[in-house]
Amino acid sequence: MNPIELLRLPATALLVLAAVLLLLSLLQLLQLRRRLDAGARLAAAWHALLCVACFALAVLFGTGGWALRGYRLLGEETPVVDIDAHILSPQRWALTLSWPDGSTRQLDLAGDGWRVEAVVLKWKLPALLAGLPSLYRLDRIDGRYDDPMQEASAPRTVIGLGSADGFDLLDLRRQYPRALPMVDAVYGSGTFLPLVDGGHYSVSLSRSGALVARPDAATQQRISSPLGG
The missing domain is CATH 1.10.287 (Helix Hairpins)
Incomplete structure (x- = not known):
């Protein structure tokens, strides 16, 4: 960074x-x-x-x-992370997460699709009137199997993207809600997207807390024509 x-x-x-x-x-x-x-x-x-x-x-x-480690300022629609996927074996994937500040992270994911979730911190009065901007951080990424039976029994992957020590403003809000009455929280999560080998996905976050994940043109073509048709 x-x-x-x-x-x-x-x-x-x-x-x-x-x-x-x-x-x-x-x-x-x-x-x-x-x-x-x-x-x-x-x-x-x-x-x-x-x-x-x-x-x-x-x-x-x-x-x-x-x-507030890991939190970033939230604009109208803020680029959050880019994800590149490469297959390791059937239903096993290597993902590379690339943040806008240049930092990256490698992780393995199981399943046929992926989804990211974020935490969006908003403010109540009087902090809202003071003009404090909304903040966000990625919370987790998880995989899903297309087959419901496999989803119920196969090993699942859920990887946390927050702070490792668990010391977070959201945790403080849960433990001491009266001490932080000005903090509000909105969880943002996107829909699952299919994983394809060589896939590239861009994730952005709207001010409302909605995550939008978009595959690039080549990835979308592979998703639409998985057999190369």
Whole structure:
């Protein structure tokens, strides 16, 4: 990920702000020590108050930034990920996920089709009036078999795409709903698309939270004519 794309992530912005506030807190702590050594207790009390306030805000923004890892800003229709598929064996596939920022991930999937799901964070009042943009992150990708009997009995693949440690703003909202009353969540999921060898798919996300997956022209032709007819 290049530095410009990195700085556009909400988590990066909050973590940078937390670092600045932490530095300000340390500076206020140094001023507090100097004022105490000089016997200026009133000025020392003022620096102590600023030190505590900056430190509290640093913890708040740092926690928020850590919880928003993986989230990106959501526009009118935002490109989310490109997926390339290559067959390994019947109903076993190697997928390459490529994000707009240039990062990639390799994974194996079982089945005849695939689907991705996303989490979209929206805001309630008063955060909505403040103009906070909606955020999103991919949540999981899973496979499906065309045969219902096989779907019920064959090994299924569900791969999480969120943070590995489970520390996420959505998790915090579930555990402490009263502490985050301004956070709303909409789950976006697309329909299953057939997998074909050499297939290329583009996934985008609308502001409403709907995921749209589109195969390119060559992939669509293979889906429409699986036997090459």
